[in-house]
Amino acid sequence: VTILFSLLTVGSFAQKQQQILPADQEIPLKYGANRLGKRSDAAMKKFRDNRLGAFIHWGLYAIPGGEWNGKMYNGAAEWLKSWAKVPADEWLRLMDQWNPEKFNAKVWAKMARKMGVKYVKITTKHHEGFCLWPSKYSNYTVAQTPYKKDILGELVKAYNDEGIDVHFYFSVMDWSHPDYRYDIKSKDDEVAFARFLEFTDNQLKELATRYPTVKDFWFDGTWDASIKKNGWWTAHAEQMLKDLLPGVTINSRLRADDYGKRHFDSNGHLMGDYESGYERRLPDPVKDLKVTRWDWEACMTLPENQWGYHKDWSLSYVKTPLEVLERIVHAVSMGGNMVVNFGPQADGDFRREEKEMADAIGKWMQQYGECIYGCDYAGWDKQPWGYYTHKGKEVYMIVFNPPYSKHLVVKTPKGTKILKATVTNGKEVAVTETARNEYNVDMPAKAPEGPFVIKLQIEENVSSADKYRDALT
Numbered sequence: 001v002t003i004l005f006s007l008l009t010v011g012s013f014a015q016k017q018q019q020i021l022p023a024d025q026e027i028p029l030k031y032g033a034n035r036l037g038k039r040s041d042a043a044m045k046k047f048r049d050n051r052l053g054a055f056i057h058w059g060l061y062a063i064p065g066g067e068w069n070g071k072m073y074n075g076a077a078e079w080l081k082s083w084a085k086v087p088a089d090e091w092l093r094l095m096d097q098w099n100p101e102k103f104n105a106k107v108w109a110k111m112a113r114k115m116g117v118k119y120v121k122i123t124t125k126h127h128e129g130f131c132l133w134p135s136k137y138s139n140y141t142v143a144q145t146p147y148k149k150d151i152l153g154e155l156v157k158a159y160n161d162e163g164i165d166v167h168f169y170f171s172v173m174d175w176s177h178p179d180y181r182y183d184i185k186s187k188d189d190e191v192a193f194a195r196f197l198e199f200t201d202n203q204l205k206e207l208a209t210r211y212p213t214v215k216d217f218w219f220d221g222t223w224d225a226s227i228k229k230n231g232w233w234t235a236h237a238e239q240m241l242k243d244l245l246p247g248v249t250i251n252s253r254l255r256a257d258d259y260g261k262r263h264f265d266s267n268g269h270l271m272g273d274y275e276s277g278y279e280r281r282l283p284d285p286v287k288d289l290k291v292t293r294w295d296w297e298a299c300m301t302l303p304e305n306q307w308g309y310h311k312d313w314s315l316s317y318v319k320t321p322l323e324v325l326e327r328i329v330h331a332v333s334m335g336g337n338m339v340v341n342f343g344p345q346a347d348g349d350f351r352r353e354e355k356e357m358a359d360a361i362g363k364w365m366q367q368y369g370e371c372i373y374g375c376d377y378a379g380w381d382k383q384p385w386g387y388y389t390h391k392g393k394e395v396y397m398i399v400f401n402p403p404y405s406k407h408l409v410v411k412t413p414k415g416t417k418i419l420k421a422t423v424t425n426g427k428e429v430a431v432t433e434t435a436r437n438e439y440n441v442d443m444p445a446k447a448p449e450g451p452f453v454i455k456l457q458i459e460e461n462v463s464s465a466d467k468y469r470d471a472l473t
C-alpha cells in the first residue's frame with residue numbers, strides 16, 4: 001500500500017509539475033523516457049530548424065463537411081461520425097463518393113512551398129479508419145474508392161520534389177476496426193485489443209516501408225484507457241519505427257509509461273522526441289519558460305476548432321493571417337515549431353480563406369523568414385512590442401506592436417551588449433543604452449505596414465566597467 005501510495009503521489013506530483021524528481025527519488029520505469037534532454041542528431045536538428053509546418057486533415061469527413069441528414073453540427077468536422085452518432089458501416093459508405101476530381105498533388109506542393117513551410121504533416125488515417133494509402137490490412141482505403149490511386153504516395157513524392165519534408169499523422173484509435181477497445185475490462189477485450197495492436201503494427205510497418213522518406217510520425221488517438229494500460233506497446237511502436245527508419249522523430253502524444261502517464265513519464269521526463277500537447281494553445285512567454293528545456297511542436301486551426309473541412313466557418317471566429325503569423329513567431333520565440341492546419345475540400349481543392357492565409361504567410365516568410373528558420377529561444381525577457389528569436393551571433397526582434405514612444409525597450413542578459421541594429425532592408429536604427437543591460441532601439445523612420453524585423457548584432461560575456469550605481473533603498 002505504501003509503495004502504491006508513493007507511486008500515485010509521485011505520479012500526480014510529476015503530472016502537475018512536470019518536475020524532474022531528484023535522481024535518487026526517481027521510480028524505476030520499463031516504459032518511461034528513453035532519453036534525457038533534447039536529441040542532438042542531424043535529423044532532429046532538421047526537424048527543429050524547419051520550424052514552420054502545415055497540417056493536412058483530409059478524409060471521408062470532408063464529404064459531409066460537418067452536416068449530416070440536414071443537420072449542421074458545429075463540433076470539429078472530422079468528428080462528425082461521433083457527433084451525429086453514425087454507425088461505422090454507414091459512415092464508411094462515404095467511400096463510394098470519394099473521388100477528388102480537383103486533387104493535384106503538385107499544386108498542393110507548390111502552395112506549400114509558396115507558403116514557406118518546410119514540412120507537411122498528412123493524416124494517413126484519422127479516427128474514422130479511412131486510409132489515404134492502399135493498406136493491405138484494411139478494406140477502408142483509397143484503393144476501394146472510385147479514385148483508386150495512392151493519394152499518400154502522390155503527396156509524399158510531390159512534397160519531397162519541392163524539398164518539403166513529409167510527416168505522417170496516424171490515429172491509433174480506429175472507429176472502423178471491430179477489435180478497437182476504449183478500455184480493457186475482460187479477457188475478451190484483452191484478446192481483441194492484442195489483435196488490434198498487431199493490426200496497428202502492420203499498418204505502421206507498411207507506412208514506414210512504402211514511404212521511407214517519411215521523417216516523423218505524429219501519433220494521435222492515444223488517450224483511451226486501453227492504450228494507457230498498454231504503455232509497453234507505445235514504447236515498442238516508437239522503437240519499431242526507429243529501427244525501420246533511423247532518425248525518424250516521434251511525438252510525445254504516442255507514449256504512455258508503466259503507470260499510464262502520458263507525454264511526460266512518472267519521473268517527469270518527456271517521452272518521444274518532442275512535446276505535442278500545445279494544440280490550439282501556446283505556452284505563456286513569461287510563465288511557461290520551462291518548455292524551452294525540451295523540443296516541442298504546436299499545431300493550430302484557423303477556426304476555433306476545425307481540422308477537417310467544415311462547410312460553415314461562420315460558426316466560430318476565423319483567425320486572420322496576422323493572428324496566424326503571431327502564433328508562428330510566438331512558438332519559435334520559445335524554441336518550438338508551429339504547424340498550421342489545412343482541411344482540404346472533398347473535391348481536392350482548398351477553401352478561399354486557406355489559400356489567402358497561405359499566400360499572406362508566404363509573402364511575410366519570403367521577406368523575413370531568416371528570423372524563423374533555424375532560430376531558437378533567445379533567453380531575453382519578453383517585451384510588449386513583440387518577440388525575440390535567436391540564431392548564431394544574431395538576435396531578431398519581431399515587432400508586432402510598435403510603441404507611441406517610437407523606441408523599443410530591450411533588456412539584455414548580464415554581459416550581453418548590443419553592437420548594432422539593422423532593419424531587414426539593411427538600414428541601421430539607433431541604439432541608445434539607457435541603463436545597465438537596457439537599451440532603446442529606435443523604430444525605423446518609416447515603420448513598415450505590418451510586423452517587421454530588426455536584426456541585432458550582439459556581443460556576449462562582455463565585462464564592462466559598470467558605470468551604473470544602484471539606489472541604496
Ligand SMILES: C[C@@H]1O/C(=N\OC(=O)Nc2ccccc2)[C@@H](O)[C@H](O)[C@@H]1O
Nearest residue numbers: 076078079220221223277278279299307
Ligand atoms: C490534431 C487534432 O488532434 C486530435 N485530438 O487531439 C487531442 O485530443 N488533443 C489534446 C487533448 C488534450 C490535451 C491536449 C491536446 C483529434 O481528435 C483532432 O481531430 C485533430 O486531429
